[in-house]
Amino acid sequence: MxxxxxxxxxxxxxxxxxxxxxxxxxxxxxxxxxxxxxxxxxxxxxxxxxxxxxxxxxxxxxxxxxxxxxxxxxxxxxxxxxxxxxxxxxxxxxxxxxxxxxxxxxxxxxxxxxxxxxxxxxxxxxxxxxxxxxxxxxxxxxxxxxxxxxxxxxxxxxxxxxxxxxxxxxxxxxxxxxxxxxxxxxxxxxxxxxxxxxxxxRGLVYEEITVRAADRDLHSGLYGGAARNPLHVAADIVAGLHDADGRVTLPGFYDGVIETPDDVREQWRALGLDADAFLKPIGLSEPAGERDRMIIEQIQSRPTCDVNGLWGGYTGAGAKTVIPAEAHAKISFRLVGDQDPAKVKQAFRAYARSRLPADCEIAFEGHKGSRxxxxxxxxxxxxxxxxxxxxxxxxxxxxxxxxxxxxxxxxxxxxxxxxxxxxxxxxxxxxxxxxxxxxxxxxxxxxxxxxxxxxxxxxx
Amino acid sequence: MxxxxxxxxxxxxxxxxxxxxxxxxxxxxxxxxxxxxxxxxxxxxxxxxxxxxxxxxxxxxxxxxxxxxxxxxxxxxxxxxxxxxxxxxxxxxxxxxxxxxxxxxxxxxxxxxxxxxxxxxxxxxxxxxxxxxxxxxxxxxxxxxxxxxxxxxxxxxxxxxxxxxxxxxxxxxxxxxxxxxxxxxxxxxxxxxxxxxxxxxRGLVYEEITVRAADRDLHSGLYGGAARNPLHVAADIVAGLHDADGRVTLPGFYDGVIETPDDVREQWRALGLDADAFLKPIGLSEPAGERDRMIIEQIQSRPTCDVNGLWGGYTGAGAKTVIPAEAHAKISFRLVGDQDPAKVKQAFRAYARSRLPADCEIAFEGHKGSRxxxxxxxxxxxxxxxxxxxxxxxxxxxxxxxxxxxxxxxxxxxxxxxxxxxxxxxxxxxxxxxxxxxxxxxxxxxxxxxxxxxxxxxxx
Known part of the structure; x- marks a missing residue:
């Protein structure tokens, strides 16, 4: 032995x-x-x-x-x-x-x-x-x-x-x-x-945003229609991160992404990781990412953006008619190839600021990024x-x-x-x-x- | 005496x-x-x-x-x-x-x-x-x-x-x-x-929605790029409720809204309720509602939509890279004139369903409405x-x-x-x-x- x-x-x-x-x-x-x-x-x-x-x-x-x-x-x-x-x-x-x-x-x-x-x-x-x-x-x-x-x-x-x-x-x-x-x-x-x-x-960029409007929570009956609602602003920032083809909209986001060589893609294709194999076990059926990409690309070789948390206003049981003073989101990006975390972070912050209407402030908290x-x-x-x-x-x-x-x-x-x-x-x-x-x-x-x-x- | x-x-x-x-x-x-x-x-x-x-x-x-x-x-x-x-x-x-x-x-x-x-x-x-x-x-x-x-x-x-x-x-x-x-x-x-x-x-329609995708919370590193994120879907529903002029986009929403007579509008104008008087005390400066409406109209005689709560995913301290299984929103509409709460509720539900991508379900909970x-x-x-x-x-x-x-x-x-x-x-x-x-x-x-x-x- x-x-x-x-x-x-x-x-x-x-x-x-x-x-x-x-x-x-x-x-x-x-x-x-x-x-x-x-x-x-x-x-x-x-x-x-x-x-x-x-x-x-x-x-x-x-x-x-x-x-x-x-x-x-x-x-x-x-x-x-x-x-x-x-x-x-x-x-x-x-x-x-x-x-x-x-x-x-x-x-x-x-x-x-x-x-x-x-x-x-x-x-x-x-x-x-x-x-x-x-x-x-x-x-x-x-x-x-x-x-x-x-x-x-x-x-x-x-x-x-x-x-x-x-x-x-x-x-x-x-x-x-x-x-x-x-x-x-x-x-x-x-x-x-x-x-x-x-x-x-994949690398990672993780950002947390806080959008602020009025200096207090407001009654939506008294102020609704005139007062800015930061939840609408946060939702707009989130909703605009992807286009209809599932691509991330930040300018320059795909700079540094390296196309997988065709022969490697063929090997991946041979592994047979389709929607049935990958998504069915979690209750899904259609890939939600970039159109015309194999699932194995979507999860390994392509960069992504996901909102990991979103919150504001009243979240308890029942109805409360509040316009909150603040809205929050945690947003992360997975990076591939030579994408630069610092540039992605900058592009995201510029994008978020560009969608702010009057009277809104946005604060960013960046967690550690990696290539x-x-x-x-x-x-x-x-x-x-x-x-x-x-x-x-x-x-x-x-x-x-x-x-x-x-x-x-x-x-x-x-x-x-x-x-x-x-x-x-x-x-x-x-x-x-x-x-x-x-x-x-x-x-x-x-x-x-x-x-x-x-x-x-x-x-x- | x-x-x-x-x-x-x-x-x-x-x-x-x-x-x-x-x-x-x-x-x-x-x-x-x-x-x-x-x-x-x-x-x-x-x-x-x-x-x-x-x-x-x-x-x-x-x-x-x-x-x-x-x-x-x-x-x-x-x-x-x-x-x-x-x-x-x-x-x-x-x-x-x-x-x-x-x-x-x-x-x-x-x-x-x-x-x-x-x-x-x-x-x-x-x-x-x-x-x-x-x-x-x-x-x-x-x-x-x-x-x-x-x-x-x-x-x-x-x-x-x-x-x-x-x-x-x-x-x-x-x-x-x-x-x-x-x-x-x-x-x-x-x-x-x-x-x-x-x-x-004003009357009220109050709806709570739950958007579901995968049957469990997912790691955004492993699934990000392929799995549907219900937070993106909820954000899209919220972001699409208003157009660029601040009007509510639901088809038929303004049916039954009665225009205030010009003489009444003149009386209201004389009250002098401008942004300085109404919004400054709460830290705001620009009316956020329908363009070309006086603030007093926006808050009294015009119908509105506000998100009163929005939540899902990780909302605690620090970073968590999750794609949640569910997202939630509480959304209310203030009604005027002859707007029908039942029709507004129907229009909202049809609108929300129309924005659902593949693999998503939506559940509605309606609170009591009023004319x-x-x-x-x-x-x-x-x-x-x-x-x-x-x-x-x-x-x-x-x-x-x-x-x-x-x-x-x-x-x-x-x-x-x-x-x-x-x-x-x-x-x-x-x-x-x-x-x-x-x-x-x-x-x-x-x-x-x-x-x-x-x-x-x-x-x-």
Missing amino acids: SDLDRALAAADVGQGESLERLFALLKIPSVSTDPAYKTGCREAADWLKRDLAALGFSAALRETPGHPVVLATRPKPGAPHVLFYGHYDVQPVDPLDKWETPPFEPRLATLKDGRQAVVARGASDDKGQVITFVEACRAWIAASGDLPVGVTVLLEGEEECGSINLPAFLEEAKSELGADVALVCDTAMWAAGRPAITSSL AIQLPFDSPALAKARTALADEWGVEAVTIGSGGSIPVVGDFKRLLGLDTLLIGFALDDDRIHSPNEKYDLDSFRRGTRSWVRILAALAG | SDLDRALAAADVGQGESLERLFALLKIPSVSTDPAYKTGCREAADWLKRDLAALGFSAALRETPGHPVVLATRPKPGAPHVLFYGHYDVQPVDPLDKWETPPFEPRLATLKDGRQAVVARGASDDKGQVITFVEACRAWIAASGDLPVGVTVLLEGEEECGSINLPAFLEEAKSELGADVALVCDTAMWAAGRPAITSSL AIQLPFDSPALAKARTALADEWGVEAVTIGSGGSIPVVGDFKRLLGLDTLLIGFALDDDRIHSPNEKYDLDSFRRGTRSWVRILAALAG
Whole structure:
């Protein structure tokens, strides 16, 4: 029996306890964007620090102006070194009433098609994925007393609220973060049973606007017809962001977008991701994006704009005849290719101002933006990971783009000079960011085994 | 000293205690639209019943499927009889953080220009106004042991949530509601020191919509570009309700709107209600309604549309990249002339459906609608009230239209055959429906004295 086989066996034997540890972490409510959960974030960080220390890592909480970073290292002189990144923070849980069971009380559920899954906020994004890597390390240590490579684990607490303090931390801790390659476990498989390595990521611009008109809320009976209603103004700004063909209307928005080569488009077409496959599982039937684009383009290689929140006036039960003083919207843009986040932000702000009628003011709050990322296809580490994944899953890994944004990948390249392998075991039906988030037990078990294999492969 | 002078003197002498009673009523949180305040509503009704019973009224709470009606009668055989209407329920208090002091802890404040005012939710709308009438009755009884006319007091608890149960109650209690004229105290003066009698009221159609797309909230990174966003759809529906000239776009919306005669428009013009006078006090400068209409038309004689609430997606602190499953809006229309509420509702629903893209559903919830009201200018009761108001304020009362909707006035005509005198002492700067609602002490004091005079005038 090889060291690898022994480590895989240890992962299998330890699966029950691995799951218990995941449940313990999922019980800690670490919603980073909401100040009410500050204590929960620190508690989750502390739990991970202690768990990594128990595995022989030199582990510590490192303070930032926001939530702390967990930094843990287990060097192995003479062997390659990997920097693993994940995040312990989770998305808010609203709407809470749509959860079948409380979001921070993890449970094992059997899905309609017989799959078993862990249900809880963060089960997939990203606590479940983080724990696949930690448990892989544990299996190696249990089986052979050591890891095949040196490992540094960096777990962030602000991924879900813009990673605002991470770049400064990376610069500050640069000397401790030396590695040959970075590993990130925060992405999805192509489909159940079909692993994927993500080679491109969309960038992000996130803006919050507040439109103000009168200096107070007004009675629509007394003032309606004469007083400006900021809700109408916000709705007009939102409604004008797309044209009838689904394209974003901001001047210059498509500058820097790179057309996908025809041969790549053909490969994508062969994957057969049509409306039935992609939209039907979420109750939709027609792609809503740019006309004449395949769905896979709409979600991976084309830039987009979505309103993520819109609110103002009376939102309670019953009727209230108010003209509110303020209206609010959260609006985000996904970027691709060489689109410049700063220019998109400028174009959006100029556009919004251009639609303001008399007596209205607009205030902008910008969250951290990021450029899109394209990873090299030809690195040796990528080839080793592909082999390891094929060994575990019995099928070639797909190399795909992701519609999401993981700014840390750009930061690793820019600040640490590191390329990143994005390998994750989430599935599209994991309901991440939604009620009843889940992580397949199979993702958890074989994800752990995949990391056991990848760690061995990267040592060679 | 005449009976009238004695009653006026009694009102003046009792002013301190009158104010104490108003404060006691204002302390009771009777928000009718929010089920959380059900007990508060009943408590306010009970307080008023007991107070009227103490004045020798035969008073009772009358149950409805919603909040109870207070009905109290003090007959005077051989004398004219009046039916007084007011409401004890109040608007919700949100946004609570904009209140300088808690909304249900009434206080006396000195305004910047030296005026004194009672500050609390309901101070003006409508508890303060109701109490002016009750205290006028008390003054008459204190001064002469009796009222000049027979009085029935009907106080509703659902005015702020559509008066949904009132028409059925009026029909049921019809035999107890006989009177020569109805009095309603829920309107404003023309300006501080200048009393008004309101002779027209706009009608109301209030609709709530829910737009649904996917069957769950989605991650905008994974689905953005392909999945329909219901917030965009709701914004498009709202943004399309007005054209560039400020007119409402619904087909047939202006059917039944009656042009104000030129001579009346000239009289209105002479009142000098320009943007400086009307909009500047609320921080605005340009009328936002139909182009080429005077402000007084925009708020009194022209129909309007306002979005009173709009919400969906993530509205908390920070950034969340969600495509929500639902978006919501509350949309109301103010009607004039012969506009038909049922047709406006139909036109709105057809319009909203016509703007739905693929995969979207829309649900409508209609609140009670009402037609606009025009009262006769030539009734003897109106002439008597005008004289009484002139005696109290030393200046002629203005006969104006109101932009608001008071459906009970139409119900009184239709169900009881009664004309209504709408006389109130609120001011435009009372912040009704807004934080820091207030009622001038002068409105309270001279409003009470006005009713003392009007009761005497109506006896003649």
